[in-house]
Amino acid sequence: MWRADILTLYPEMFPGPLGASLSGDALARGLWSLTTHQIRDHGRGRHRAVDDTPAGGGPGMVIRADVLGEALDAVSVADDPRPRLYMSPRGRRLDQGFVRELAGGPGAVMLCGRFEGIDERVIAGRDLIEVSIGDYVLSGGELAAMVMLDACVRLLPGVMGASASGEEESFESGLLEYPHYTRPREWEGRAIPDILLSGDHGAIARWRREQALRVTRERRPDLRAASDDQPE
Ligand code: SAM
Numbered sequence: 289m290w291r292a293d294i295l296t297l298y299p300e301m302f303p304g305p306l307g308a309s310l311s312g313d314a315l316a317r318g319l320w321s322l323t324t325h326q327i328r329d330h331g332r333g334r335h336r337a338v339d340d341t342p343a344g345g346g347p348g349m350v351i352r353a354d355v356l357g358e359a360l361d362a363v364s365v366a367d368d369p370r371p372r373l374y375m376s377p378r379g380r381r382l383d384q385g386f387v388r389e390l391a392g393g394p395g396a397v398m399l400c401g402r403f404e405g406i407d408e409r410v411i412a413g414r415d416l417i418e419v420s421i422g423d424y425v426l427s428g429g430e431l432a433a434m435v436m437l438d439a440c441v442r443l444l445p446g447v448m449g450a451s452a453s454g455e456e457e458s459f460e461s462g463l464l465e466y467p468h469y470t471r472p473r474e475w476e477g478r479a480i481p482d483i484l485l486s487g488d489h490g491a492i493a494r495w496r497r498e499q500a501l502r503v504t505r506e507r508r509p510d511l512r513a514a515s516d517d518q519p520e
Contacts, residue, residue: 320395330359360397398436
């Protein structure tokens with residue numbers, strides 16, 4: 289079973305949206321597990337303080353290294369094969385390749401930051417891999433962890449059932465996906481392209497490939513496959 293352990297100051301945020309639909313069904317069917325851990329259980333003093341003022345001054349608060357070290361050690365022992373991820377705007381940008389890599393492994397331990405972030409020493413001290421879900425700043429790592437989990441869980445064996453297991457989806461081929469249509473055949477004067485109703489599977493596959501290339505070139509010329517692959 290693919291195992292996710294989440295360290296957070298807000299365990300009540302989970303499973304949240306992950307409890308519904310595909311990921312929720314997969315959770316209920318035991319295809320993956322989700323365990324939350326309250327960082328504050330390792331807090332200091334009567335008030336279980338987890339944060340303190342930044343060394344060198346400045347605004348906000350920083351989550352303490354000793355608190356996080358202890359919290360991580362309680363969840364993930366030295367021979368735990370799972371990567372330890374710290375959700376962070378400074379991290380490696382999450383993409384479908386990284387999602388596939390994570391989904392193919394045994395699971396992940398995820399640390400969600402808050403306030404100004406965490407004491408830098410924990411990152412090296414506990415081999416944390418920093419992961420960002422995009423170039424913007426969230427108020428905490430919980431939503432970022434949920435985004436990452438949702439993307440991973442749908443790729444786990446058995447989760448998407450008999451469907452095409454996402455192989456034709458955006459990014460899997462290095463391209464954005466071709467456009468989809470369904471009934472009615474005509475809607476507000478817009479018709480489904482004739483080729484999709486032709487029954488010619490070879491022609492349909494070629495059309496979809498051309499469309500995927502066109503959309504990718506127009507919207508995301510930075511994706512390598514779009515520049516490598518010339519139109520047919
Ligand atoms: N002071 C930090 C900075 O400027 O990089 C931002 C801290 S943010 C307010 C609090 C927490 O939210 C971070 O510690 C991190 O866990 C999470 N977070 C914010 N943006 C994120 C993103 N784009 N990807 C992943 N996690 C993010």
